[in-house]
Amino acid sequence: MTIRETTGESRLRALCELAEQVRELMDATTLTDVPEAELTAVTATLTEATERLRASARAAPQPFEFAPDGSLRHLGNAVTGAANPHALPLAVERDGAAVRADVRFRPLHEGPPGSVHGGISAMILDHLLGQAAAAAGFAGMTASLTVRYLKPVPYGAALLATAEHTRAEGRKSWAEGRISTQDGTTLVEATGLFITPAAWPARPPTPPEG
């Protein structure tokens, strides 16, 4: 894992703006109903744009790094990374060994008709539980994740994802969390086991946010 000090904040902001535009593009692609000729024309435009971006490419997404304010961030993360178009991106807030994030899924995340794919909910919970473990000082890799799907998760609605660290034993630690509606109805809940790899420092720095 690479941790470096960030230079080129202005370029990083431009990269995050590009990623946000790509999210808009993905939404538009999922929902578009324009005629075939327009689809073909837009595809040609995007093919050209893709080649322009590939003119100079790195081997991996943006790494863990220290932001100018000293916080640890991971702009390339698939769940929280503002520079990764795959990410919602989730803005995780920490309160002791508990974390929370507002979530609004999009039609792009559809699994069953009209609701969110279960794997997407699991991904969000995996990350939240992992951050709760890290917030408690037990940053690690997910060893197991148990997800219980209680009610379909809607897209388009303002939802809340929360998680907290529950206990630790050596390099193993456990966390639990849930995705709920604003009125407190739990839609999905999860428990996870996180293991700090033996090769990691005993207590890696705890990330204040995504």
Ligand SMILES: CCCCCCCCCCCCCCCC(=O)SCCNC(=O)CCNC(=O)[C@H](O)C(C)(C)COP(=O)(O)OP(=O)(O)OC[C@H]1O[C@@H](n2cnc3c(N)ncnc32)[C@H](O)[C@@H]1OP(=O)(O)O
């Ligand atoms: C430097 C800066 C850092 C900053 C840091 C910030 C972090 C910011 C957090 C962000 C939050 C991200 C949250 C998403 C996190 C992912 O998505 S991680 C990606 C998905 N997970 C993986 O890829 C993990 C792949 N697996 C592995 O790498 C290894 O199997 C593991 C999990 C590290 C364990 O390997 P290991 O340390 O060699 O384990 P090992 O010594 O064999 O066993 C240790 C103990 O754990 C038990 N165990 C091992 N595996 C399992 C298992 N799968 N199930 C149950 N028990 C198990 C063993 O039985 C043993 O138990 P005891 O005998 O001690 O009682």
